[in-house]
Amino acid sequence: MSIEEMDLPERFGEPPERVAGAVRTLLGMGLLQKHDSSPGTLTVVSPDSAELNIVGPVTRRVAEMQGAVDQIRIELSGLADLYRKGIIHRLRQEGVETIRNLADVRARLEELAAGVKREVLTSQPGGARPEEVLGEAMVRTEAALARGVVMRTIYQHTAQFSQATLAFVEQMTAMGAEIRTIGDAFSRLIVFDREVAFIELWDAPQGAALVRDPSVVHFMVESFERAWVQASAFPLAVGRREAIAVSDAVKSDIIRMMIAGEDDKAIARRMGMSVRTCQRHINEIMTRIGARNRVQAGYLLRTLDLSGANGPFRAEG
Structure with a gap:
């Protein structure tokens, strides 16, 4: 539907200035269009068509802006991870120094x-x-x-x-x-x-x-x-009594580790002795309890509980 712009004040009974303002608003909203060949003629556009023409570009701009916002969030998230790692690294440097x-x-x-x-x-x-x-x-x-x-x-x-x-x-x-x-x-x-x-x-x-x-x-x-x-x-002079006490204490520790299933190398390392010395202690333990091998020794040690203070390796007066 078309209408002449100059007829609008009379048709609606409104002052020309007010009608002109309304026309400008409707033109801006896309609800009216001017003819290229006849600028004084206005064509009424349906609201649905106007919505597509007006909202479409805005929707695209919103989508573009939302995409930009999402990209900024991704970048800031990456920077936040770096920031947190930097803080953790600094705290670790302050709390623990590796040399x-x-x-x-x-x-x-x-x-x-x-x-x-x-x-x-x-x-x-x-x-x-x-x-x-x-x-x-x-x-x-x-x-x-x-x-x-x-x-x-x-x-x-x-x-x-x-x-x-x-x-x-x-x-x-x-x-x-x-x-x-x-x-x-x-x-x-x-x-x-x-x-x-x-x-x-x-x-x-x-x-x-x-x-x-x-x-x-x-x-x-x-x-x-x-x-x-x-x-x-720490005894300043290792006499017979002290040597026996130390030997018995060492054997008690070895027994405890034998019961736990530690092998000779692990026991020697933990006791601060050579493997050969450790094996000598183990052989003495096995001889004292009558064990023929490590499996039997482990069984007997668990059964007899020889690692305590009342075991056969306590220091004698």
């Missing part, structure tokens, strides 16, 4: 030992310690003890039969250090002032993890204290 080079580990130990003010807690599994390692530790330990630092160390029972370790212990004890021994129920650890701790890297024994996280350090100190209570004073 893989032995020279760097020694340098950090020297640095922390020089600055320690109150206490050093050390646990050293592995039996006898190499003389060069004891020599390095001697310098750090003497300097700390001279400043009044409290030092407590746990070794394995087997360290008592090392002359180098015994000489080191005698000198450190004379200066005020406390040193005890235990079987295998501890890990390698050094804690300075209950604030920072060194532990071995599981995949690089020559390296170390330097831990500063207060909760983790507290857990390590508590573990050390539990082992300390169970440990025995």
Whole structure:
């Protein structure tokens, strides 16, 4: 349907200015169209057609904008993942420092030992310690003890039969250090002032993890204290009585691991002794209980419960 624009004021009884405004609005909405050949003639367009013409482009723009919003969200999500990983990495760097080079580990130990003010807690599994390692530790330990630092160390029972370790212990004890021994129920650890701790890297024994996280350090100190209570004073002279006691304690630990099904190499590693020495202890145990092989020994040990204080390997007076 077409209509002349100039006839509208009279047809609707409205002022020309108001009609002109309404026409402009309807033209903008697409409900009216002007003829190209006759600009004064207006064609009425159905609302459905107008909706397609008007809403279609808007819908496309909305879809484009929604796509842009989705893309921004994807990009921001990726950046958020990087941000979180960066935060975790930074926190880990602050809480745990990984040191893989032995020279760097020694340098950090020297640095922390020089600055320690109150206490050093050390646990050293592995039996006898190499003389060069004891020599390095001697310098750090003497300097700390001279400043009044409290030092407590746990070794394995087997360290008592090392002359180098015994000489080191005698000198450190004379200066005020406390040193005890235990079987295998501890890990390698050094804690300075209950604030920072060194532990071995599981995949690089020559390296170390330097831990500063207060909760983790507290857990390590508590573990050390539990082992300390169970440990025995390091005897400064290993006589017959002490040797028997140590041998019996070692055999009791070996029995416990035999009952658990550990093989000779695993037991030797945990007890800080050579495989040959471990096998000698195992043979003595098997002879004492009358076992012909390891299978029978395991059965008898479980049946007789020989790993306790009242077993046949207790020290005799």
